[in-house]
Amino acid sequence: MSTTDVSSTPSAKTKAVQSRFNLWAWLRSDPRAAISLGYLTILVLASIFAPWIAPYPPNEQNLMDLLMPPSGAHWLGTDDLGRDTLSRLIWGSSNALYAAFLSVGIGVAIGVPVGVFIGFVGGWIDEVLSRVIDAVLAFPPLVLAVAVTGSLGIGLTNAMIAVGFAFAPVLARTMRAQTLVVKNALYVEAATGFGASRLHLIVRHILPNAIQPVIVEVTLMLAVALLAEASLSFLSLGVQPPEASWGGMLARAYHYMEVSPEQMYAPGLAILFTALAFNTLGESIRVLLDPTIKRR
């Protein structure tokens, strides 16, 4: 987080964005956002249509073709069980995306309400929960994820619930800080003066005006979640074999790297490009929402 984040208070400039957002104009003006969004769209489509576009079933073993280099029949070669790497890469994308959205979704579902609530009510509740947030933030995220996965039971969904736990305090802290800024704004005071209820204030006025930095943070978090899934699957705590995952593919490729070094390029590049796309999109959204800050 840079020092510029703090300065992004909602004001008149956000109104222009909200009034009528033209996706095409934005993508034309920001090629990096266009490329990232295009890449991610293709990835989502690939994960949905995997059964139709993958050239082979992901778990089909062909013991005659083990650790083959790329060829006409297998564009990215085969792994140590003779499974087609391209097909596993395509099937792995759905696990990667599922993992990213699940964990970030859990982080948002816990972090956003808690952050708004403690920012709004303040007092001892804020004091206590802020210390809880500090404490959870002190855990190295992957250490927490490994430990919680060990408890909940090994598997992708449990691993990503664990990562979501690690994300929640980050979002809660941002949301709390934003709520503190927004709740003293003139329009909130005006609404209070007109007798608006607390719930109305939170849902109608505070949430929409405080959420913007969270949108950026969430996009950047998808990249972190993707890397966490890959790491946990690499450690065999996430996606379980024979199901395909990019991290798991790297673990096997690492085992056989002296025989077949080609196998370790594609899954790593897939993780890199996807994380890069989420990050680039996040930065573009940051600039879109607050044109006064420069792209980092």
Added chain:
Amino acid sequence: MSGITGMIVRRLWQLLPVMVVATFVVFSLVYLVPGDPAIIIAGDYATEERIAEIRQIFGFDKPMIVQYGVWLTNVLQGDLGKSLYSGEAVTRLIVDRLPHTMLLAVYGLVIGAAIGIPLGILAATKQGGWADKVITTLVSLGVAVPNFWLGILLVSLLALGWKIFPATGATSFFDNPAEAIYYATLPAVALSTGVVAVLARQVRSALLEVLGSQYIRTLRAKGLSQRSILWKHGLRNVAATMLTITGLQVNRLFSSAVVLEAVFAIPGLGSLISYSALNKDFPVVQGVALFLVVSVILTNLIVDVVSAVLDPRVAAAT
């Protein structure tokens, strides 16, 4: 109270509830086990006696909060329990493996700071130029690259290909420091990428902010050279920020160490916790998680204090 002493006292006071919550999170890990934790932890072929023994070890027969008190009292006396498998004391396991993780983390941090900070300064001073563009691109790649993949690529290229470095393994720093550093080089390089990226980005934006401020403009108007502005005023003002950002990387370093220790077969705390989590060896998982989180909290405290010494404005702000 004012000044640095006051700040230290305030920080220690704030630390107390954070420590309580952190220890409670670690303690409650075994309560996250679905179903009857004793049966799950004991494993598939456990006897009734073993299950009863597990129940007794973790105190599942007592109320959770009572058990937390018992556990915390033991922890404060330096007793983290015993491994369910080897029967070894968890503190012993941590002490044995700590040097490997420490070497990796410190080495990675040193490489990260030695590359990241100068890159950030360079990018800020040449803002908008080609050097800035190259550095910004490298930063984007550094944040997005899975460091365990980078580790694998380094092994493939520099260990198996050119045979400059050993592929995997580790030597104790106390037995043979030179060899230990040699073995730790590839994992430390892989570990440092994230640190390089974050430091370069943050130092760049912090320095740009200072260089754009009023008094720097005044200095420039007075005719001070660009170089003396940067070294005498710019960097001096971001020193505390740089230190704080570097301190915050400890968290990230421990996270990355968990995976990189697996890649490079390093017998450190990261491989210990992932192995123990796979085998449901909860006392070890709890002990390592506790040790790491306390290390992070204390490192951040020390960094805050040192920043306050460097820059009195920090002490006033907290």
